[in-house]
Amino acid sequence: MTGEVRVIPLRGVPELEEGDDLAAELAVAIAAVGGLERGDVVVVAQKAVSKVEGRVVSLDGVEPTARAVELAGPDGDPRHVQVILDESAEIVRSRPPLVIAETRHGFVCASAGVDASNAKGPRTVVLLPLDPDASARRLRERLLETTGVAPAVVVSDSFGRAWRQGTTDVALGVAGIAPVTDMRGELDAAGRELHSTRIAVADEIAGAAELVMGKARGIPAAIVRGVDVEPGEGGAAELVMPRDRDLFR
Known part of the structure; x- marks a missing residue:
């Protein structure tokens, strides 16, 4: 991290219909807040993606x-x-x-x-997009065409948690960053080796963006700036718990 993380709401995106160019609409909102910077992550609400995809x-x-x-x-x-x-x-x-x-x-x-x-x-x-990771990749490619910058993209949605009240946003689709930061083998502040720590950084970014997007504000996207994200080709599918490791079903 740079020491400071900013979350910038992207306002003014109109009600979306099937076939609309979501990236072009986002590009207008991005220009209104000064454009994209290297390392930015654009978080887009799943419903915005689903609507333009006809879901x-x-x-x-x-x-x-x-x-x-x-x-x-x-x-x-x-x-x-x-x-x-x-x-x-x-x-x-x-x-x-x-x-x-x-x-x-x-x-x-x-x-x-x-x-x-x-x-x-x-x-x-x-409904959810048929393939949220593919949706994130397409949106990233179109943002490169419309803005000249290829930000990482996270498609987010709100999920409940089995042992916690309330919902928080998580990543359904990811493009341009590694969705999980693997810290196994690193040392903690006391010099102890970490054996199981893996950080769901894409989920953390989605949750941060939701703080300015909300559910009733009509803001379908945000820029998260200042997170030292690791580039990667993986997707949010990596965040799904493998069934053979699922202790709760």
Whole structure:
């Protein structure tokens, strides 16, 4: 780190539609705050990415199955639950209408990431990108074209945590940085060797960006500046806990 980390909100991005050039819209907001610097990380909310990629579903056209009706219970919308089932590789836990699911990407989260907040209407839900790492790579390439700088890119979304109240943003897609900093083999301040310490730096960057983006401010992106990130070609898939090391399922 440089000793100081700045988080700069990117304001003025309009409501996005399928097929919009997200990088071009971000480039305008980036220019308004003085442009990009070397080492910057651009964090973009998953919903912004999903909207331009057409990952939006109207519940009016969804026919719920008996399983969806069961999981919705008396208080949920079976159509919403059916979309969750369609997006899930496995249902991990449920307490109607709450569903914890593993997505096709390997993420374990509430509702398989299917969310009605900040959607386009009361009967509309937004899905996760099909391949968030690929989305981050494409966005990075387009930002290079539109700004002349290739920042690292993190696609973020809010996740709950099993033993903590509240949500925090994490990285769903990563391009241009190593998502995990491996400190195994290094020495701590007391000279002891670290044997298991691996820092989820992409998640930390996503959480920092959320402090200025928020859920109700209409700010879909931010620049995180001053973090000494390690360049890398890996993606957020590296942050998924391998099933053979998952002690809690």
